[in-house]
Amino acid sequence: xxxxxxxxxxxxxxxxxxLLGLTIVTFMIGRVMPVDPVIAAxxxxxxxxxxxxxxxxxxxxxxxxxxxxxxLWQLLHGDLGxxxxxxxxxxxxxxxxxxxxxxxxxAALLLSAAIGIPLGVWAAVRQGKFVxxxxxxxxxxxxxxxxxxxxxxSLLIFYATLGLAPGPGRxxxxxxxxxxxxxxxxxxxxxxxxxWDAFRDAVAHxxxxxxxxxxxxxxxxxxxxxxxxxxxxxxxxxxxxxxxGLSASTVIWxxxxxxxxxxxxxxxxxxxxxxxxxxxxxxxxFSWPGLGQYLTVSLMNADMNPVVGATLLIGLIxxxxxxxxxxxxxxxxxxxx
Amino acid sequence: MLVDxxxxxxxxxxxxxxxxxxxxISLSLGAEKLGIVGESGSGKSLTARALMKLLPSNAAIxxxxxxxDGIDVLSAxxxxxxxxxxxxxGFILQDPKYSLNPVMNIGRQVSEAWRTHKGxxxxxxxxxxxxxxxxxxxxxxxxxxxxxxxxxxxxxGQRVMxxxxxxxxxxxxxxxxxxxxxxxxxxxxxxxxxxxxxxERNMGLILISHDLPLVSHFCDRVAVMYSGRVMEELKAxxxxxxxxxxxxGLLNCMPSLTHPRDRLPVLNRDASWLTA
Numbered sequence: 001x002x003x004x005x006x007x008x009x010x011x012x013x014x015x016x017x018x019l020l021g022l023t024i025v026t027f028m029i030g031r032v033m034p035v036d037p038v039i040a041a042x043x044x045x046x047x048x049x050x051x052x053x054x055x056x057x058x059x060x061x062x063x064x065x066x067x068x069x070x071x072l073w074q075l076l077h078g079d080l081g082x083x084x085x086x087x088x089x090x091x092x093x094x095x096x097x098x099x100x101x102x103x104x105x106x107a108a109l110l111l112s113a114a115i116g117i118p119l120g121v122w123a124a125v126r127q128g129k130f131v132x133x134x135x136x137x138x139x140x141x142x143x144x145x146x147x148x149x150x151x152x153x154s155l156l157i158f159y160a161t162l163g164l165a166p167g168p169g170r171x172x173x174x175x176x177x178x179x180x181x182x183x184x185x186x187x188x189x190x191x192x193x194x195x196w197d198a199f200r201d202a203v204a205h206x207x208x209x210x211x212x213x214x215x216x217x218x219x220x221x222x223x224x225x226x227x228x229x230x231x232x233x234x235x236x237x238x239x240x241x242x243x244x245g246l247s248a249s250t251v252i253w254x255x256x257x258x259x260x261x262x263x264x265x266x267x268x269x270x271x272x273x274x275x276x277x278x279x280x281x282x283x284x285x286f287s288w289p290g291l292g293q294y295l296t297v298s299l300m301n302a303d304m305n306p307v308v309g310a311t312l313l314i315g316l317i318x319x320x321x322x323x324x325x326x327x328x329x330x331x332x333x334x335x336x337x
Numbered sequence: 338m339l340v341d342x343x344x345x346x347x348x349x350x351x352x353x354x355x356x357x358x359x360x361x362i363s364l365s366l367g368a369e370k371l372g373i374v375g376e377s378g379s380g381k382s383l384t385a386r387a388l389m390k391l392l393p394s395n396a397a398i399x400x401x402x403x404x405x406d407g408i409d410v411l412s413a414x415x416x417x418x419x420x421x422x423x424x425x426x427g428f429i430l431q432d433p434k435y436s437l438n439p440v441m442n443i444g445r446q447v448s449e450a451w452r453t454h455k456g457x458x459x460x461x462x463x464x465x466x467x468x469x470x471x472x473x474x475x476x477x478x479x480x481x482x483x484x485x486x487x488x489x490x491x492x493x494g495q496r497v498m499x500x501x502x503x504x505x506x507x508x509x510x511x512x513x514x515x516x517x518x519x520x521x522x523x524x525x526x527x528x529x530x531x532x533x534x535x536x537e538r539n540m541g542l543i544l545i546s547h548d549l550p551l552v553s554h555f556c557d558r559v560a561v562m563y564s565g566r567v568m569e570e571l572k573a574x575x576x577x578x579x580x581x582x583x584x585x586g587l588l589n590c591m592p593s594l595t596h597p598r599d600r601l602p603v604l605n606r607d608a609s610w611l612t613a
Contacts, residue, residue: 236435239391243430244450244501245423248415258440333440334485 004330004337015323022315026308027071031064035302040084080312081305085298090309093294098313099184100170101283101290105275107210112217113268119218120225125252127230135222142219147212151285154208166204168287175201209286213279217271224267228260235259262333269325273318339509339541340366340388343402347383347565350397359383360565360611368508370535370542372552372573374587375562381545384562385511389428390418406508424454426509427502429531432518433494437486443470444482447501454505469500473530492523496530503534509541517546528555549576549587561587564611583610 030037038055039046046054055061059070074081080090123135158165166172170186175198179189187206190199232238233256241255280292291310298306330337347359359380364371373381386392387403390410403410405421413421422428430436438446447469448462455465463482470478473496486494495515502510512531516524528544532555535542546552552559553573560570561584569581579585586604 236430236432237438239386240428240430240436240498240501241438242391243389243422243428245419245421245453245505246449247419255438255441259438262440334442335439335487 011326015319018319026312027068030304030308033304035304037304080309083303083306085301085303090306094309097289097294098291100288103185104209107206108213108217108275109272111214112221116218116221117225120222121229123226124229139219139222142215147281148285150212151282165208170205172201209282209288213282228263232256232260265325265328269321273321276317277314338365338367339406341402341404345400345403347387348397349395358565362567364560366541368539368541370556372544372556372559373562374546374549374552379562380565381562382513385513385543385545389422423450424505425507427507429498429502429512429515431514433491433498437494439486442483442485443497450501451504469504473500491519495527510535511543513545
């Protein structure tokens with residue numbers, strides 16, 4: 001027990017150090033950019049005295065270390081500064097854009113894991129057979145076809161030609177502003193409001209980007225699952241399990257799979273983090289108002305506060321998901337407890 | 338006859354080559370203890386695995402007869418084999434470090450073997466598992482049942498393996514080098530335990546090993562294998578009177594504490610053994 005507490009506190013302190021590093025890096029990004037935040041704030045045409053005045057007001061005349069602690073202090077109060085482009089506090093913007101990405105990423109992860117894991121297991125069990133080769137080809141295509149191409153083809157077929165899917169965006173114009181943003185996740189908000197039409201509309205809008213994102217994640221998850229399972233199936237304990245007279249499905253799912261599942265946790269965590277980062281290309285093609293788009297548009301306009309804020313959030317996601325994966329490891333594998 | 342093997346051949350095929358690892362073995366076994374000895378690669382393990390149909394899929398098995406208690410193993414379906422595996426024939430592997438599932442606790446692994454063939458609730462199965470662990474002389478069966486394979490010693494792991502394989506009361510136990518991964522002092526303990534349990538339950542035993550004196554001590558009969566064939570089969574008590582030059586050679590190159598020699602002889606292999 002004591003050992004467990006000690007290893008847990010070791011994990012926590014490493015998380016703390018990572019977070020500290022993350023704040024230093026994001027702080028530095030804001031300082032080394034060739035964009036003067038003062039001029040960005042007051043405009044190009046401001047007079048010398050206004051600029052000097054603003055510089056003092058923004059605390060940019062202070063030494064770097066002082067600025068860093070000010071930055072930390074603001075962070076701890078949830079203050080990420082203002083966005084010049086949207087004229088909103090960055091935290092408000094992120095609270096508006098992030099749920100769109102969260103919704104997309106979560107749906108894509110669930111879909112890709114639900115398909116990718118069984119597919120990977122199947123490929124491993126039928127290693128070298130036709131099924132394995134077929135799955136390999138499907139995954140290879142997932143890795144190698146560019147996202148924007150797949151997205152555009154999908155829009156062309158299902159939206160423009162067949163009219164089966166709705167166009168880009170998160171919802172139809174008629175539902176705009178009709179749903180109270182409680183969680184920011186449209187599928188859940190529409191359910192809370194009890195508006196079935198709006199729910200169907202939200203799901204329909206998600207279908208295409210989710211499927212395309214899921215396809216790419218699935219390709220990765222399938223290949224990794226296959227690799228872990230091929231390894232696990234070689235284990236002597238699989239022979240033992242078969243010698244016990246267990247059915248093939250029991251041998252595969254309750255003996256071979258759990259030993260590989262441990263490694264799968266990391267794969268899923270990293271996939272989820274990658275998806276949450278905001279798939280810029282997919283979000284752009286589908287006009288999805290998510291984090292990736294927010295970050296890119298801000299960057300293009302040299303609007304540094306949102307860039308730093310979004311980077312910080314993405315960093316936090318990675319740290320958080322790694323922490324969860326780490327804790328899950330302990331639950332799933334008795335050898336690392 | 339519990340096990341009847343006539344002219345068993347096992348070959349591994351790839352696209353370009355074919356290698357025959359077992360070349361026409363015939364063995365039979367009742368409720369007795371048969372030892373199979375031979376050097377690495379002589380086909381001992383493959384023969385045992387063929388009987389349980391646990392060979393990799395690229396192995397081609399042919400035989401005039403390969404039967405377990407009258408059931409033709411070669412033509413048996415996977416479903417029929419599952420009625421033999423575990424239930425009627427147990428199989429103990431070499432190293433418990435690898436042959437036990439690392440992420441499942443010992444109680445669950447043993448109770449699973451019991452429950453698969455005897456049914457009953459999980460709780461009953463766990464009680465049965467603890468009783469079995471007690472039978473293989475584990476002093477604190479409850480504690481061991483709650484622990485994981487990496488938390489117990491090799492000898493303890495092999496006891497767990499034995500308990501697991503004896504759970505459904507099989508008629509035959511195949512032990513594939515059950516003690517090679519263990520310390521010398523533990524080896525004798527484990528073999529004595531296997532011997533005791535097998536005699537108590539009047540089971541058949543196939544003990545695979547490369548340790549000639551050990552096998553002759555614990556078995557009724559010994560089959561000596563070399564390069565996929567049985568060179569000689571004889572009563573364990575008559576091992577010292579072996580006629581085949583290979584068996585004699587094997588016995589001759591064993592170091593002895595009571596009659597030390599400066600230099601051990603080298604085993605001469607004769608190509609004619611393979612064609613005979």
